[in-house]
Amino acid sequence: MSVFTKIIEGEIPCYKVAEDENFIAFLDINPNAPGHTLVVPKKEENKLFDLSQDAYTNLMNFSYRVAKALEKTVPCNRVGMSVIGLEVPHIHVHLIPLNAMADIQFKQKVKLSKDTFVTLAESIAVNFE
Numbered sequence: 202m203s204v205f206t207k208i209i210e211g212e213i214p215c216y217k218v219a220e221d222e223n224f225i226a227f228l229d230i231n232p233n234a235p236g237h238t239l240v241v242p243k244k245e246e247n248k249l250f251d252l253s254q255d256a257y258t259n260l261m262n263f264s265y266r267v268a269k270a271l272e273k274t275v276p277c278n279r280v281g282m283s284v285i286g287l288e289v290p291h292i293h294v295h296l297i298p299l300n301a302m303a304d305i306q307f308k309q310k311v312k313l314s315k316d317t318f319v320t321l322a323e324s325i326a327v328n329f330e
Contacts, residue, residue: 203291205241216322218270220330223256224263226296226329228322232311233297234304236275236321240264240294247290264294270328271296274321280307 207213208227218238228301229237241261246252246290252260268280277298284294297305313321 203289205239205251205289205291206245209241209243216318218311218322218325219263219267221263223259225306226267228318228325230304230318232259233295233307233309234275234277234278234299235313235317236271236298236325236327238267238271238296238325240267240296242292245291247286247292249284249286249292260292260294261286264296266330268296270330271298272327273328274324300314 204213208215209225210302216231217225217227219226223243224240225243226240229239240263242252242261264282268282271280275298278300281289281297281298281299281304282294286292298312299305303309
């Protein structure tokens with residue numbers, strides 16, 4: 202069972218920003234930038250391209266909606282997207298507010314307080330449509 206499945210099942214807390222019957226989005230606790238969000242299918246699957254075409258399309262549609270909420274909430278030049286999947290064997294889309302190329306390179310991390318995480322999660326959730 203992946204750490205993301207434990208989050209989905211409520212065994213591990215998260216800063217949730219959006220959820221439906223198939224997907225959940227929550228703030229990355231080791232973010233590249235404030236607002237760095239992970240979008241995760243609730244069904245544990247290891248590889249992005251092992252999804253059916255419908256499940257892939259639905260994941261991208263949900264990610265799009267989360268990215269639009271991020272754009273409304275976190276000042277940035279754009280929201281970048283990355284799907285790597287090597288660190289956790291459960292598909293996850295990284296949505297990262299970007300102001301520079303370095304923001305998506307997973308080399309520089311920012312430290313945020315619990316209050317900042319809570320405020321960000323609540324603000325993004327309000328803008329999720």
